[in-house]
Amino acid sequence: MTQNISTQPYKGTRDFYPEDCRVRTWMFDKLRTTLGRFGYEEYDGPMLEPFELYASKTSEEIVNEQLYWLVDRGDRKLAVRPEMTPTLARMVAARIQELPKPIRWFSIPNLWRYERPQRGRLREHWQLNVDVFGGSRPNEDLEICQLVHAIFDGFGARSGYEVRLNHRGLTNFIFSDLLKLPAEKHASVGRLLDAAPKMGDSKFLAALAEEQVTGKTAQFLVDLLKPDAAKRLEKDLKNCAAWQELTALLQRLEALGLRSHFRFDPSVMRGFMYYTGLVLEAFDLHPDNNRALFGGGRYDNLVGMFGGPALSGMGFGMGDVTLRNFLEVHQLVPNLQAANGVLVAHLSEAQELDALRLADALRSASEQRVLTTLSAEKPKKIFAMAERLRVQYVVFVGDSEVTSQTFAMKNILTGDQTLGTVAELSFKLKTKS
């Protein structure tokens, strides 16, 4: 037997010890609550999917450079899911006729990509996926915006973020009508624009020059990244249908009192090839974490690869790592390590069964966390254990307590002591009185 296997998890992945698992559970519960109130229903699919599901749909970068895949013992090529959308498309396609519309679904899968681990980017992460389809397009777009706001709101984030909106039709209008870029350049220039915020102006200009995009056209694209781009552009967009759609959306957000969290930003791309209408990107405004948090957009014909009728929808994906960074930097994670519940302790083995009986009775009556010591211990050790196990109260079970069926429960945070029967102590635990 080898003695030198590492105790560390695979690079780019995380172990969730109880203190981290609590934060994750708290985050996901909050998400589930908000989504549930809007009528979104949770789904899930297998962790491994047929390789072909990604080969034809997912971006080439992911398939060629980031996918984890294997061949099973029956010679089938399988991939560890790098994103949830292909699974969603497969599941919706399989039951497209019978699913009640509008379809409002979410999932919080773990996803795998072979990436160089860095802040906010890991090889395994969990990602909330939210999608709506089968309704009217402007109303779906608006609901997703409402939902993004409600999610932040649910975490107590009243400010400190903004949601940047763009529209693929507007990008097409700029490329075709304003810049007269030849159609065959749209994809490559779009991808450069997508990457531009990370490149900086001079690198971006150099890359554009390689595509024979120079002079005023190149400068226009650089200016698109500047904070005042939206304002400067507005007069040029009057005849653009996508701009009218986006304007109407912003007006409705205004009417619902949400406008201040949203902003038109013509540089938002979120992966050039994928989206076909509205595109959104939530951004953290905190100086210590000034970065994109998550994004999404409208796509056409989700289920195209499976045949059947076209189905357009709108959705977004939100990673757990960036979400947690956002919540931490804005101090929105509550104290989840606070002491709670009771430790029922006995000083000698003679009281062991009585201690177990009391613990059981307290558990049933109070519905709280009730731990036992799993061995007779001295008081000093019991208090140390209570502190390490994060309980708020200690009850000692001794001979006289068993006889009188009256127990002393000590609050180890305040030192207060309560004397009472099981019912009395349970009431106190339940009401935290």
Place this chain on the structure above:
Amino acid sequence: MTQNISTQPYKGTRDFYPEDCRVRTWMFDKLRTTLGRFGYEEYDGPMLEPFELYASKTSEEIVNEQLYWLVDRGDRKLAVRPEMTPTLARMVAARIQELPKPIRWFSIPNLWRYERPQRGRLREHWQLNVDVFGGSRPNEDLEICQLVHAIFDGFGARSGYEVRLNHRGLTNFIFSDLLKLPAEKHASVGRLLDAAPKMGDSKFLAALAEEQVTGKTAQFLVDLLKPDAAKRLEKDLKNCAAWQELTALLQRLEALGLRSHFRFDPSVMRGFMYYTGLVLEAFDLHPDNNRALFGGGRYDNLVGMFGGPALSGMGFGMGDVTLRNFLEVHQLVPNLQAANGVLVAHLSEAQELDALRLADALRSASEQRVLTTLSAEKPKKIFAMAERLRVQYVVFVGDSEVTSQTFAMKNILTGDQTLGTVAELSFKLKTKS
């Protein structure tokens, strides 16, 4: 783009559409509640682990025949986790000094094994893993038995199952002291005994004969599988320390009022090599699902492969498929598809924003599920939608309702209608009055 990709999930795995996801969430929430009350804390680890983690510890059958594994782009061999215990061992070993004792942990990971799919056995399943260590051995054994009972109890299963107990020391005593089997035969005969319930007597006898185990010894082993084996054995076990331990455990279960759910069964093996003390197997007594549900036992030195101090513990693993089969056959799954919440509908586009405002107000005030239609619809279509989306109430937003800020909320199950302000309707929703 291919048009012929299957919409079905990979063989032996499941898609969780919302109606199945609801059942899974309900089951896991129940488990989390029961475990939380005993002070068990949730942990999780990565889906892929270094291959070596299983190569040295997991059974050869799993590693050679059932493991899904791959080589990453950095030439590291990784396995999709087939069981949680190696991850648990790794995580505990990494922090063995600082973790508060007793350690009470649980996890509900998805696990992968290449198996022939059949009832209760899939290639991907979820498995509750519960472990306790760092306490006294008999008390840990007792607590795990209490917990198994509490889990059934939490699901409302007051009967219909039994937990069969055995002890590895008792098996050793039978092999060595009663049967005088040579030590080198213990492992092979133990494995045969483990497999015997599926083989039937004659096949079992034939397999024993191949191991040169014949005559009275073979007959003794066959009789061990009979229902009255425990009773017949008792007199022979007087001098067996493991039997005394098991008897003490059964007495304490009696004292706690749990004895009727537990039974000594000398044929319970649960994988011969793994366990070193108490072994348990929960069994469904329902005639339509008469089968083992899950099992567990005591193991020594969980963290041995990582070096460091020995750590003995007790735990069990419970699969989601067998658990769901049990709950369904005993009719313990409540109706999770019951209608709830509200559909806020508008008849013309002019009321769209008002409908969204009302929905938002009802959501905040009632904290219930409030859906919108995502388009103006006729009443007939709205009622059909409400039924398909499983809401209990419909509110129509029209011109006069907006003016008066008084809305009619119709219970589509009873036909009753309530007229009220947002506050009044929210109160009704919240209290289900």
